[in-house]
Amino acid sequence: MKKIIKKVEKYYKSKEVSLFFYPLACLLYESGAKEEAFDLLVEGVAKFPRYLLALIKIAQILIDEEKYEAAESYLETVLNINNSNVLAWELLALSYEKQNKIEQAINAYEKLLVLDPSPKVKSKLLSLASSYTPNVEKVKEDLAQNSSIQKPLNSKETDTSDIVILDVEKPVETKKQEETAQNLEQNKP
Incomplete structure (x- = not known):
């Protein structure tokens, strides 16, 4: 494993900017050089702040060290x-x-x-x-702070604030159908 680490490290150091810091850090971490691996990851993330694998590896190391x-x-x-x-x-x-x-x-x-x-x-x-x-006091506090919650209406109460009445005339066909229905009812034996 040491030979692999040395080869990867040599390649990484030969490049001015390289993503090889991540595999090198993983190898170092697995070989027990945890502090060196962590430092290398932080240094690499400073250059590549959107490198997800490196960010996750840093988080894993921190979790292992109970730095949640x-x-x-x-x-x-x-x-x-x-x-x-x-x-x-x-x-x-x-x-x-x-x-x-x-x-x-x-x-x-x-x-x-x-x-x-x-x-x-x-x-x-x-x-x-x-x-x-859940913390009952916290729930009560949240409810008290939320002014958009209103008390429910009683069964006899009606909230008419959002009712809109439209004056719509029935279509002619509907009127004819109603007249026909009334005539049929009147002519029933």
Whole structure:
């Protein structure tokens, strides 16, 4: 593995601007040089800020180091660039879950479920949703702040503010049909 790393590193250093920082960083990370791999990824992302694989790898490293908030930032950047990246949604949901941000984790798993309707994702979402109890005070506060919610009408009340009455004359054919129907009824035995 060291020979491969040296060859890739030599090639990477021979180029002024190269995307080879990513495979080199992955090799370094797998060989145990995690700090060097992380630094190389950050340096590469500074040159190529929309390189999704590198952004995701940085987030994975941060999650491995339990730096979930920092990982969130990188994953949100990925999702701003490509909102259908399954791995980014998966890692973001995991990051939220590890921080006990259950509501955000549920939302992330719901979005992931649309992209990846696998039994694993469904199971995880059901597990989180069944254990989640919303903060009642927060719900009350949200309801109080939302002024657009009105009390429901009683069964005897009618909201007439949006009723429009149009004065429309019936077509001639309809009038003739009604007259014919009335004549038929009058002539019944």
